[in-house]
Amino acid sequence: MxxxxxxxxxxxxxxxxxxxxxxxxxxxxxxxxxxxxxxxxxxxxxxxxxxxxxxxxxxxxxxxxxxxxxxxxxxxxxxxxxxxxxxxxxxxxxxxxxxxxxxxxxxxxxxxxxxxxxxxxxxxxxxxxxxxxGLLCHQTFQTWRLPRKRRALNQALRAYQPDTAPPTPQADALTDADLAALRLLLDRALQPVETFNGFDQLDQFQTAALRYQLNFTSYALSAVQAAHLPAFAGYMAEAQSKLKAKQADPRVWRYWKLENSWGNLDRNGDPFARDNIMYSGFVAAQLLYHQKAVGYPLDEDALRMTCISDRDVRYSYTIHEIIETLVAQYARASYGLLPCEPNWVFPLCNAITATAIRAYDAAYGTAHWQTIAPAFRQHLEAEFIDTNGRFLPFRSSYTGFAPPAIGGAVLQSFPCLFFNAVFPDIARRQWAALQIARAGRDWRAVIWPVDVGNYRFTRAAGYAATAAAAGEMGDASAARALQDHLARDLPLCLANGIAHRPGASIWAHANEMLARVLRRDSLRHLVTAPLPPQTPYLASAPYPDVLVANARWQDGGLALSLVPTAPGSEVTLTVAGLAPRTRCRLCAPEPAELLSDASGEVTFSVTLTERTSLTLTPAKPVGLSTKEAAQ
Structure with missing residues (x-):
């Protein structure tokens, strides 16, 4: 940066x-x-x-x-x-x-x-x-005040000294604390698709809606995989699959027919067709973050959304069709940004949707974002940043009016997490403007005292979301301070190896997981990098008997770090993605020579008494020449 x-x-x-x-x-x-x-x-x-x-x-x-x-x-x-x-x-x-x-x-x-x-x-x-x-006088005053305020802001930006504290080094593997926090999300994701136990079920229209909990739980899992588990499918892939399937449950998306009816006077219940990026754009990001976080292939169904209504009306879109629909909508958008719901245009929703389009371009070699970005940037700067240099929370596409910048620091910090992937200069400027406006005040004084994920009076969501943004922006001091505040205000409780913060929403827990693993430009790299190369990977590990803390292909071998929940237990693991009939050397407490089967898989058992590192290194496939094996 x-x-x-x-x-x-x-x-x-x-x-x-x-x-x-x-x-x-x-x-x-x-x-x-x-x-x-x-x-x-x-x-x-x-x-x-x-x-x-x-x-x-x-x-x-x-x-x-x-x-x-x-x-x-x-x-x-x-x-x-x-x-x-x-x-x-x-x-x-x-x-x-x-x-x-x-x-x-x-x-x-x-x-x-x-x-x-x-x-x-x-x-x-x-x-x-x-x-x-009165309205005309207010507008006249704002017009007179704007250039003076902006010049003062620019002077402050020139003098601003960004945080130079070294970030907390990214550990080679998830810590025990990370794994305990991750299990809270996994237990909710891995339950039967039709079950939503442990999720906050309050309304389907606003910030506590189920769809956002599913989105951000998936985003957190993808961030964890990109950082530590790119070569692990197993229960992580199952969790992602079930989160996607839950998004297709009518209870999650049927709100749209009502909103479209009374907001657009349109009875079409298709949640992808119009003005609904709070579903379509967020789901696109969910699918693409997952695809780009892992080094193993996803099947076609993993990148398709099929929503079937209570009356058996079917809305089915591949990721290609979702992106094409979004791109066509942006081409028609008068504001250059899309309504997240009828009439209301939110910069944050558009930032998340923009990362999905940018990630798709990087994955498939298209240039959709290049065509969208100029108008998007122009209108973002002109229409959605107020006199004081703050993101507006939203603007009415019908009337043009917008409320003041309410919601505390999180509405200024959180968009930076996603804008950093598409407009890093704007994200960096807005983060600096937030720090200038904070003027050294304690974070507790500027975080809104409402958890938007469950409407309770705690700062959990604000601390966690802003900490995640601070990590992405490379502001290590802010990230640590916010996580410390979260720990003091809502201490962790540990039960059966699962960590949770009583009173905090699932949305807040998901963002805390993001804050644990994001470092400078982590999301930006995930979004803008091409698809990772496919490598051999750990295909299965029994959950929760064994927790995978690290799984990556490095130095010609599959490096794993495994943590047993019941020390002394024997677990069976399967590695896939190998060449058929390949000899492999297992470096573990009990070394072994293994041979993959005709489908390129090898299954073996290990006894785990504590956190254990092991490496599976393939040799050349049996019966092939060295040249053929290299190919």
Whole structure:
């Protein structure tokens, strides 16, 4: 990663050109609605006047009775109406239901028309112009403030000194603590496909949804394999297969038919077809991270998603078709980024999806990301980074408006983990901007006190996700500090060799596993490197009798590190990927000479009393010349 940190561009306005156009279109629409409202107010009769007021602003039709007559019931209706409209906006954000806010606004106007007199209406006509004037003043102030703020940020970036502490060295094998943490994820992944015991099952629309727990558990397993177990299939491959199969369970993805219906007015239940990268893009990353983390071949089914609805409607996509669908959607995306769900465009969701497309290019020699990246970068910089240099959490593709940068440090740190694989300069700059904004404060002060994986009031998810990002960005001091905070706030409990943090979500545990194994540019290398060469690999090892702490092909042999859960037990292992009828030398506490069978597999048993390292080194295949064996 280059030492120089890129600077923020200094645009001419507070919003990018597309955002300005969408906001202008929305305000023109509101102005037209207001004109209709004023026209109704000028008509004789209390019904049209009150209804017209209700069109100006949700609940405004109740004000005449309050200001003119002091009507307590009207006041209660106004407060209830404002609460209902606010709730409809929350549901719109949470589920993509664009119909509900419109219906609530109209319903309040109709209710006011039926219940409130028109007397006193002239006392509240000032409200819409004041709101519009306030909005315009805010935008004008932001436009005036932006270049000054950006210049100050750039000056701070020039002076910023990145962390130079040496990272914790990557161990040759998973430690006992790593294995205990990994077992929590494995036990959930390896259960029957139809079973979700141990997962957080709260809702399927927001951050605690099952799909995210499955995604990030898989991402963590892939990161573990890339770092320590590239030559091990066995229970790791079975876990990945079951996580993929769980993603195809209708309970995980059928939310989309509802969201698509009330968000896009489209009854199509296909979770890959439109505006749903929180499923399609994340699943693509799940499949490709796994493929690129291992040195053994995956069969065609491992790279295909087949979702069958409760009514037996089938949606089947290979990884090639998923990527082609995503690329076509990006080509049509006005923002250069895709909605994660109807209307809402999240930089984080797009960062994860971008890594999937970039990983596919590296695996298959395509250049999809090269065609997408320019517009993606342009709009990311112009439309999704605020005046203070922070990632916006999301923006409305319908209205152009966005909330302030809420959610604490994790919404600024976590996107860096994924953007580092596609825009490393932006990731490095945003990480530096986060550290500058933190201004030396303790991490506990800037991490949001809610675990987004289970909505409990702990900082587990924030600590773990930010620690994972810190590891990827090479900020060793931050990574260690965040992991220390996590250990203090939510101490590990160890039961039957499985480590867990009571109160922490599965999403937080998965990110903690990422934090354990990620080092500078780990994910970037996984995404951008070509497919690893295929080598002989450990095909099976009984779980949980033996835990594989290391499995890699090095120096012409398969190096393994095995940890028994019951010392003194004998375990049977199978190695595959060898040439047929190959003599192999097993270097172990009990050395042996072995011969692979006609399919290139060899099975042997070892007795493990403690953590044991062994190496299987093949010689030339029996009956072949040295030249043929080399080939």
């Amino acid at each position: 280059p030492d120089e940190i890129s600077l923020f561009p200094i645009p001419d306005s507070a919003c990018g050109p597309l955002t300005s156009a969408k906001q202008s279109r929305f305000l023109i629409g509101y102005a037209m609605l207001s004109l209709i409202g004023f026209a109704l107010i000028l008509m004789p009769g209390e019904a049209p006047q009150t209804f017209g007021l209700g069109l100006l602003f949700p609940g405004l039709g109740f004000l005449p009775a309050i200001t003119g007559q002091g009507d307590t019931m009207a006041l209660m209706l106004l407060l209830a109406g404002l609460l209902a409209f606010g709730l409809s906006l929350v549901i719109w954000f949470a589920t993509g239901n664009v119909i509900l806010p419109c219906a609530t606004w109209l319903g309040l106007a109709l209710l006011a028309m039926w219940t409130a007199p028109a007397a006193g209406s002239e006392n509240v006509l000032w409200l819409p112009p004041v709101l519009l004037t």
